[in-house]
Amino acid sequence: MDAKPRARRGGEAARWLPDAGTQPVGLLGYPVAHSLSPLLHNTAFRAQGLNCVYLALPVAPADLAVAVAGMRTLGFLGANVTVPHKQAVLPLMDGLSPQAEAVGAVNTIVCRRAAGAVTLFGDNTDVAGFLAPLHAFAGELRGAPVLLFGAGGAARAVAYALLSTVHPARLTVAARTPAKAERLARHLSPFDASGALRVVALAEAAAAVRAARLLVNATPLGMHPHPEGTPWPDAADFSAGQIVYDLVYEPEQTRLLREAAAQGAHTLGGLDMLVRQAAASYAQWTGREMPLAAVRAALRRR
Numbered sequence: 539m540d541a542k543p544r545a546r547r548g549g550e551a552a553r554w555l556p557d558a559g560t561q562p563v564g565l566l567g568y569p570v571a572h573s574l575s576p577l578l579h580n581t582a583f584r585a586q587g588l589n590c591v592y593l594a595l596p597v598a599p600a601d602l603a604v605a606v607a608g609m610r611t612l613g614f615l616g617a618n619v620t621v622p623h624k625q626a627v628l629p630l631m632d633g634l635s636p637q638a639e640a641v642g643a644v645n646t647i648v649c650r651r652a653a654g655a656v657t658l659f660g661d662n663t664d665v666a667g668f669l670a671p672l673h674a675f676a677g678e679l680r681g682a683p684v685l686l687f688g689a690g691g692a693a694r695a696v697a698y699a700l701l702s703t704v705h706p707a708r709l710t711v712a713a714r715t716p717a718k719a720e721r722l723a724r725h726l727s728p729f730d731a732s733g734a735l736r737v738v739a740l741a742e743a744a745a746a747v748r749a750a751r752l753l754v755n756a757t758p759l760g761m762h763p764h765p766e767g768t769p770w771p772d773a774a775d776f777s778a779g780q781i782v783y784d785l786v787y788e789p790e791q792t793r794l795l796r797e798a799a800a801q802g803a804h805t806l807g808g809l810d811m812l813v814r815q816a817a818a819s820y821a822q823w824t825g826r827e828m829p830l831a832a833v834r835a836a837l838r839r840r
């Protein structure tokens with residue numbers, strides 16, 4: 539079901555109030571108070587005059603199934619799903635996108651209504667969100683060596699995105715807990731026909747760091763309130779010609795990005811990915827393109 543616009547009058551965006559026809563979209567997580575998603579989506583709804591509201595909904599793990607079932611009857615357009623529910627929500631879906639199925643995690647639920655019935659479709663827009671800022675580099679990255687820091691949920695989405703579109707010659711996963719990275723590699727082996735995936739302990743990743751054309755940080759190292767953190771403190775290992783992509787978006791300029799840029803590397807921050815994964819969800823709920831300029835302006839003003 540697409541979002542319904544409401545008749546616009548002068549100054550409507552400033553005076554918008556929810557009414558009896560307002561369609562909700564939720565964020566299911568625990569906790570959710572820190573999330574930027576309400577700002578992104580409500581800015582887009584107001585900019586496009588849609589009578590929708592995006593609500594951060596703290597849902598304890600024991601209540602997840604009840605909360606998801608409630609979406610079917612409460613008129614929800616859909617929801618985002620965040621920590622710790624991205625995997626637990628999978629069996630509660632009626633259908634999954636190939637991305638959600640491959641990654642084994644859902645970050646977006648779309649409520650589809652037909653003939654009086656509601657079905658819940660689970661997608662993973664972190665895949666599209668991660669790839670969007672890399673499109674400009676797609677040609678030069680094909681067949682190049684890539685290094686991925688981390689083996690958690692975001693790393694799975696990144697590894698799947700890279701294996702299914704960039705086709706790196708080598709995709710090295712450098713993890714503090716190599717057993718977890720081995721599990722990631724086993725899970726994604728159906729998408730690794732050329733045997734690109736390899737696991738190294740973080741402490742032994744120096745050669746792979748120096749050789750990589752693209753480096754991706756999918757750990758929380760460097761994130762507020764610990765901006766001194768970095769997955770790779772040996773900044774001399776970075777060089778011009780490398781692309782260093784940090785999924786951390788708070789702060790926008792992480793220590794990793796600052797140090798890589800100082801060595802001449804091209805850097806990409808996590809804020810664009812955040813906006814692009816939101817845009818991919820928004821399009822499915824509303825049938826519209828997210829107004830990116832308005833959303834980015836709201837992020838700058840925050």
Ligand code: NAP
Pocket residue numbers: 621664667688689690691692693713714715718740755756757758759761785786787808809811812813815
């Ligand atoms: P996660 O599932 O908890 O995984 C975190 C990974 O980082 C794990 O492999 C963990 O290792 C590793 N790690 C944590 N602390 C570490 C440390 N001190 N030293 C070495 N490795 C460490 O988290 P996630 O959901 O994948 O998220 C990871 C980061 O990506 C977060 O900062 C998140 O905000 C960011 N993210 C950004 C976007 C975006 O749109 N920009 C989207 C998704 C996620 P262990 O397994 O050993 O614990």
